[in-house]
Structure formats: structure tokens, C-alpha cells
Amino acid sequence: MSNRLIIDSVELEGFRVFKSRAAFNFIDGLNVIHGPIGSGKSSIIQAIEFTLYGNQLEARERVARLSDLINEDSNEATVALRLSGNLIVRRLMRKGNSTYQSLTINGNQSTDDYLITLLGVDDDDFERFILISHKTLEDLVYGSIRRRTLAIDRLFGLEFLEVLGSVLPVKQVNEAIGIRKQRLASIREAEDLLRKYGSIKAALDKRSSLAAEIEGIREQVKSISTAYVELANRRSRYVEAIKRVEEQYTRYLYVRERLRQLEEELRSIKDEDYGEVLIKGSLEVVRRMLIPRLESAMLQELSERLEKANTIDELLELSYSSVNALESKVKELEEELEAMRKSREDLSRLIDRTRGELSSIMERLSAIEGAAKQYVEYVKKYGDLSKVKADLESTRSEYNEIEVVVKVKASALEVLNYLIKEIEIHGEATCPVHGFKVTKDRLNELKERASNLQRELSELRIIDVKNRVNELERVVMEMEGLYTQYVQYQELLSKVDEYKAQLNQYLDKLQRVERAIADLEKRIKDFRSIIELTHRRLEEAEKRYLIYRKIKERDALRLEESNLLNELKGSGINLDEIVGIDEALRDMEKRMDELRRRLEEATSEYMQLDTVLSRISHENIDVEGVLSEIKELEEINSRFQRILNKLNDVQNKVRGNVVNVIQSKVVDLFKQLYPYSDLEGISVKLQHRRGKGSDYVLYALRGGRDVPVSRLSDGQRLTLAQSFVLAVYRLMQHNLGFILMDEPIPYVDANAKRAFSETIIKAISEGMINQVILATQDDALLEALIKSSEEGKVRSNVIKLQRPK
């Protein structure tokens, strides 16, 4: 920001109210040019603009004529700006030739383009965000939504799109097309005429050529008519003679004509190629091909009739019938084949399903096979489950019995061992069970009895029996666990057999169906090839037979013609002459018909053409020119329509971008410039119009709610407008550190002036702008600005102007 250009001073002479040289110095900070109306405040602002942009003031209609800027008593105006200490821009303009301007930069001649490069901003953008008028500020926050939308667009340099939309003269172009079409409406056929002939000249040529052709045809008709009458008169001389042999003569004429026709048809035919024997031979071949197929197709009756056929006609008729019958048969076989194929599909589905089920059973079998085998192993080793259970019961009983004996014997052995031990220690002992005394002398006996008891106990093998019981218990438990799976396994095994049998049945059936299908396909193929072959041969034979018959007819007619000729000559008629006359008359009639038809067509076309051309000539319309203009105007209109349609999309898109910029830049700037808590911020939305287009809608946030801008105070609105301008000022790339304001807020109250001043000073103190040059006649605004600058510790400079005496 600090490197941007600011205005140190402006010197002017002969410029508007400043006839004599005047110089004004500006400071970095706030500069207020204050004075009454006519004192030259706006002249200073305009002088700055003139120095920087010269002719553009007139081009952009900021002044009516550039020469109006020259003081009325002066011949020339000079303005010089000193920018940032070392850049002096001077512009001179002379009266009488206001287009003459001299521009120097630091004493050297320069150009507007170079100056614009130095400033980094052209006159258009200068007007948007450097030279701020009250209109710019007011449009942004007062008035209708539409007006505000245009103001925001203008600030961002986008208003051209809206302007273009309103200026494109679609309606006028449509009207111009309508007027031209109306002119052509009186000669509607003109367009068809041009389409048909290409141009009016071509149509005129065509009219002339048609007139000549009509004349020529009439001449021909006339001369043929004369010749026809002459010939007819000649023919009438023979009429009496012809009447006597009328029947023969008529027949002769027919025979002659028919014979000529046949001779013509048979000219390239060799009679020997179309003999009866040859035709019959080829039909015989066909018969031999058809009969076995008819029999195979169970068409016995037809086969027998064909066998008996004798003449060519019979052979042809019955052969064609046979071919048709075979075709019907083929259709039947095809239906049968279709049914077979369906049956094959059904069988295949059944086979797939059965295989699937079988495979799933096999999987289940394999899953429980181990358990089932284990069960079988147990059965082999221990017998079936009921037997094992019975064995367990008996072994348990045996164990219980042995256990009782063992307990008794073990107790007795315990007593004996006690007595033996007592005797060995004390020499005697008392029986703990019966209480009698036992002496040492019975020691050996006791030992022997104890030894016997010990042996008896070991012989009882209670451990083995116990182990056997345990083993059987385990086996029973495991067999019971395996039994269900064993039974299931057995059931599945039987199911497998069932499914396998079923599958084999299906496979057999499928095989039979496949064979039937192959057989049917073979038969159909055979029938088809025979049908095709025989049909072709029959057609050939029929063709030959027809020619054969024509040859026969021709031979008969030749004979008849010779006989009739002799007969008629005998009657004294010059046949050659009369036939020649009749033929000539027929040719003439034919030619006359052709000529009359063409005459009718040509006359009709001529009349239509002549009517349209006469009308065009009468109304003096350049049809081609008008049509070409309609075409051009329609192209222009479709172009305008395309532009208008696109314009709407483009506007919505760029306005969306502007909303984003406002949200991110203007909102922040507003918060910075308006630090009071009664408003929390601002927001902006894009609102689509009914039909086409969109508008910006601004809100302020108060108490968490959106409040329309129209509800804000003047001061708040002005701060918002200043935020917009400053945001754009900061967003755009340029080299200027100042803004100019010429009476920016003329119609607001003291509070608004105070708010406006505070905002300007805050923008300077926050470093958003380096220099503000503001022209006003308003004392209250001056006061508010000075007060704010003092409070905000911003340097200020007041230039006081007096109205010239």
C-alpha cells in the first residue's frame, strides 16, 4: 500500500473557475476541499481527472465538450499533478481545438496509454472505485433491489452484461422481419417461385422459353392435323372394299400386330432350345425328386397323382402343389422340432436339478460318513446297540456282586492283618470285631489265612470287571451319539440310489429326444433343399414352357397371316397401302396426344409463372432483395437470441462469484469499519428473478436475524456502501493510493455524517487507503471529518476556497 501513488499537489491555470494560476498541496491522510458553491471544489477534482484521463471525460460524457473545461476568459488550460514526490504529470488543452492536448510526464512528451500503465488503472475503473460519487454510494444501499444489483455490478465492472441485455434490439429486428414478410405476403408465390427457379431472371427466362415451346407445339399440332385429315380422306376411298371383307381384315390386323409382337419377343430365341421333350425331361427330374419326399411326408395321394401326370400342364400343376404341400409339412416338422427342443430344455433343467440334489446329498453323505463307519466298527466289535446295552447291564451286575464279596474279604483281611501286627508286637491280640483274645501260637494260622484271603481277592479281578463296565459305558455313549448319523447315512444312501436311477432315466430320455431332434433337423434340411431346388427348376421349366407356347402361337399365326393375305389380295384390296395409312394414323393420334398433354402442362406453367411475374413487376418489389434481407435479419435475430440466452447464464455465474467475493471481503471490511455491537455483520444472497435473471439481496445481521438493508440507519447504510467501494478498491490491481470524493453524502443527517467520517478515518488509520481528497460545501461534514481525524489520530488538511469575486 505504501508504494502506491498519492497526489502531493495540483497546479491549474485557465481551468474552469481558475483563470489565474492556482496551486493546492495535499497530504498523506485526509484532505478536505471546503467552500461554497462555485468556489472551484469540483474543478480541482475534475482537474485531477482531466490530467490523468484527458479526452475520456468527453468520450464518457462526464463533460459535454472538453473545451468547456477551459476558463471562459482563457485560451488554454493547463493542469499539473505532482504524484508521490517525483512524478509530474502535466496536461495542456487549447481552445478552438480542444482535441489538441499536450501530455508531459516529468517534462517529456508522453501518451495516455503510457500514463495508464503508470497508474495501473484505466478511466473506466477510475470511475468505479477511485472517484467516488454520492450516486455510487446511494445506489449501493438505497432504492430498489434492481438498482442495487446494477450498482454492485457496476462496481465490479459487470454492468455491461445487464446493459447489453436491455439494449439488444430483438423487438425491432422482429418488426423489420415482419414488415418485409408483410410486403411479400401480396405475392405469396414469390418464395416458391424462387425456390423452383433459383432467381427472378431464371423465372423470366423460363417464361420466355415456355412461350416459345407453346408456339412450337401449336405449329406441330396444326401440321399434324392437316396431314391426319389428308390421310383419313385417302383411307375413306378403301372403306367400301374393306366392308366386304371386314372380318378377315380386322383379324388380319390383329394377327399382324400380335405376330409382330411375338416376333419381337422371340427374336433372340432358338426354337430348338424350347422343345416339348426338353421341358418334359426337366419336369421328370423334378418329379423323381419330389415323389420320395412326398412318401416320406405321408402324402401318398399327391405322390400317386404326380406319378400319373402326363402333360406338361399336369406336371407343372402337381409339382407346384407338391412343393406347397412339402412346405406345409416343413412347417409342421418345425413346430414338432420346437416342441422337442423345449422338451430337451425341460429335461436338461431336470437333469441339472437332479445332479444338483445328488451332489448335495453326496456332500452330506461325505460329511457323516466317518461317524457312520465308526458306528459300524463298534457294531462289528461289540454287536448292535441293544446288545452292547445288555452286556453293560450284565457286567454291572457282575461287578456289584464281586464288589460285595471283595468288601467282606477285604474287611476280614484288615482284621487279620491287625491281629498279626498286634501279636507280633505284644504277643497277643484282641479281635476288634468279636472281642475274643488271640495268642501267639495262632500267628502262623492267621498269616496263612491272611495269605489265602489275599490270593482270593486277587483272583476275583474286580479291576478287570470295573474296566469292562467303563469300556461298555463309553461304547454305549458313543454309539448312542453316532446312531442318529448312522441312521441318516443309511437313509441318504437309499436316496442316492433313487436319485441315480431317476437321473439315468432322464439321461435316457434326453438321449432319445436328442436323436429325435437330430432326425427332425435332418429331415427339415432335406425338405428345404428339395423345395428350393425343385421350385427353382419348376420356375425355369415354366418359363421355357411359356416360350414354347409362344413359339407354337407364332408358328400358327404365321400360317394364318399368309392365308388371310391371300384371301384379302383376292378381294382386290391394296393391303400394304391401307395398313400403312392405318399405322400412320395411329402414330399421328399418339403423337397428337403427347403434344396436347405437353401443351396443357406448358400452358399451365406459363400462366402461373406469368401471373406471379406480372404481379411482382406491377408492385415493383425487389423480391430477391427482400428475401435476402429477411434471411440476414433472421440470422441477426437468432444471434441476438443466442447472446441473450447465454447472457442470463453468464450473469448468474459471475454474480455467484461476486456473492462469494462480497461474503469473503466486504463482510470482513464492514466488521472492521463498523465496530459497534448493534450489528453483528452483513450477508448477501443471490435471488433469482421470476423468468430470467438474478439480483443481489443484502441483509444485516441484528440479534442473530437477517434484517433488510432498508431497515438500517443512514449511517449504517453509508458504512456498508463504503465497505463495498473499499473492498473493490483493495481487490483490483492498481498503483493508486488515493480516492477522490466530490460531495459524497449531500442528503443525510448529522448522525450519518458522523458515521461516514468515522469510516473514512478508520479506513485511513487501518492502512486501507493512504490518501482521501474530499470536496464538500457542507460545514457539518467538515466538522465531523476533522473531529474524527483528531480522534483517530489521522493527519488532516483543509483547503478553504472562496467564491471568486
Add this chain to the structure above:
Amino acid sequence: MDAKSSEAIIELIRREFGEDSDLVLNLYKAYRERGVRGIREELNAMLSKYGIKL
């Protein structure tokens, strides 16, 4: 948005208006030089031969 507005608009017109961009650019140039009057003058030059005057 951060460049000069005229350059941004010219680029936008070139990009969006396709076959009609030449005409729109001409009209934009006229607008930049002479305002709405400029557009009208251009359109008049184009349409006056058909008797259309804006």
C-alpha cells in the same frame, strides 16, 4: 476478480459466447469507449441498412 475488470470481462466473453464472442466483444469495446451510446452506435451501424434505428 483480482485483475483489471475489463480484462476479466474480455476473457469471460471470449470463453462464454463462442461463435458470438466477436460481436459481444465489439459491443463491449464500444461500451468501454462511449458507454451505452457506444453500443447503440455499433448496433445502428449494423442495422441501419435495414431501416432500424436505435
